[in-house]
Amino acid sequence: MRAVVYERPGRVALRTVPDARIERPGDAVVRVAAAGVCGSDLIFVGRGLYQAGQRCGHEFLGVVEETGRAVTALRVGDAVLAPFCWADGDCRHCLAGLLTSCADGGVWGLGEGSDGGQGEAVRVPHADATLVRLPAEALTDRRLAPAVLALADVLPTGHHAVVAAGVRPGSTVAVVGDGAVGLCAVLAAARAGAERIIAVGSHPGRLRLALRFGATDTLAARGADADRRLAELTDGHGVDAAVEAVGTTPALETAIRATRPGGTVGFVGLPHHDTAPDLGPAFFHNVALRGGIAPVRRYLPELLPEVCAGSLDAGALFDFTGTLADVPAAYDAMSGRTVLKALIRP
Structure with a gap:
């Protein structure tokens, strides 16, 4: 064959x-x-x-x-x-x-x-x-x-991220990553009743698809720019839950920094970190990390x-x-x- x-x-x-x-x-x-x-x-x-x-x-x-x-x-x-x-x-x-x-x-x-x-x-x-x-x-x-x-x-993996992050009706959610898993997490967050879903990526066509899948906001930014603009979108309070759907250190750090104290990051991106992520913000703000292979x-x-x-x-x-x-x-x-x-x- x-x-x-x-x-x-x-x-x-x-x-x-x-x-x-x-x-x-x-x-x-x-x-x-x-x-x-x-x-x-x-x-x-x-x-x-x-x-x-x-x-x-x-x-x-x-x-x-x-x-x-x-x-x-x-x-x-x-x-x-x-x-x-x-x-x-x-x-x-x-x-x-x-x-x-x-x-x-x-x-x-x-x-x-x-x-x-x-x-x-x-x-x-x-x-x-x-x-x-x-x-x-x-x-x-x-x-x-x-x-x-x-x-x-990809669809159950996006769903797994949303379950791990504890997304509930009325939640504000950030989804970091505009690949297939990230877009499926947008779809899953909408299914779970999230009130606000911020899709973070860099590809215009994929961010348009995120809107079709239920995102309320899209953000074409990375690193410090993404941090600043996510803070602006949430009036400095942070999101209730974040999804990390890339598997890189910058994506995980963005998801952690976007999450309010006591919130949860659902991480499902296949890890391929070139450097160790800074977990300090998660530690000092009691941000939980849950997820893994779906x-x-x-x-x-x-x-x-x-x-x-x-x-x-x-x-x-x-x-x-x-x-x-x-x-x-x-x-x-x-x-x-x-x-x-x-x-x-x-």
């Missing part, structure tokens, strides 16, 4: 690799119908954090093509969505809702020998606990498919019905559609910020 693999820092390629196949009784093989390229893919590829030949991609949906003998909840032909990690569903961490900490879990493409989502098919370990059955139209409806694909990672599978039963009903729709994030052969170009375009998020149909 064909799959996208890592070649060298900053470069991926489409290659022929061994077919996905059942290896354990709880496995399923999913034929990929749509896959996404994520900002974290760019970080891992750009910084050379993969091994040569390692599969890429962790966002996909498709059709069950084969199941192991222990799989009971799924049938061949089922339309399914895969969260970005697999998990057994019954260890103590999974039962506590932290499926991303499953001792027998992993992330597509990162575990040794695991398949990546940017390929023609994927072997899914612990298929019963990992995969979520979808209505058939989630694969065929051109409007619905992108909205559902956002549930593989347990996506935990949130899907809550979010999927709203997505399928059309009341929660992040499909507009996808502004590039191509085939597997177009994935290297999609990585380049996303790295250059001319594309926000790519949808790939094998």
Whole structure:
């Protein structure tokens, strides 16, 4: 089969690799119908954090093509969505809702020998606990498919940030980062009833999309300028909650400084800090830091019905559609910020 693999820092390629196949009784093989390229893919590829030949991609949906003998909840032909990690569903961490900490879990493409989502098919370990059955139209409806694909990672990650930050009806929220996760956090904050949502970024088109997703204010600024203007927008009081959706030291420091004493920062940007963040303002103002990697599978039963009903729709994030052969170009375009998020149909 064909799959996208890592070649060298900053470069991926489409290659022929061994077919996905059942290896354990709880496995399923999913034929990929749509896959996404994520900002974290760019970080891992750009910084050379993969091994040569390692599969890429962790966002996909498709059709069950084969199941192991222990799989009971799924049938061949089922339309399914895969969260970005697999998990057994019954260890103590999974039962506590932290499926991303499953001792027998992993992330597509990162575990040794695991398949990546940017390929023609994927072997899914612990298929019963990992995969979520979808209505058939989630694969065929051109409007619905992108909205559902956002549930593989970025939409639940934005939701996780809002949950971690304790956003409530009437809250004032700052979202630092105008990538897909930050925009999904705007959408999630609006869903949670925030009264005021300040989207902080640098890309005009993305900030316009933030307004469409529910932001009340946008702010194209960084560093001290962002600090000053956030203070002005909140009359010096700070926001009740902030979301950090970038993963860099400046973004985390901006989120902390924007938050009122006793408030909370939900941090979900994949960390790639070049320097240690200054946590002094968090310490002296009792600003809580909560967040981390999103347990996506935990949130899907809550979010999927709203997505399928059309009341929660992040499909507009996808502004590039191509085939597997177009994935290297999609990585380049996303790295250059001319594309926000790519949808790939094998």
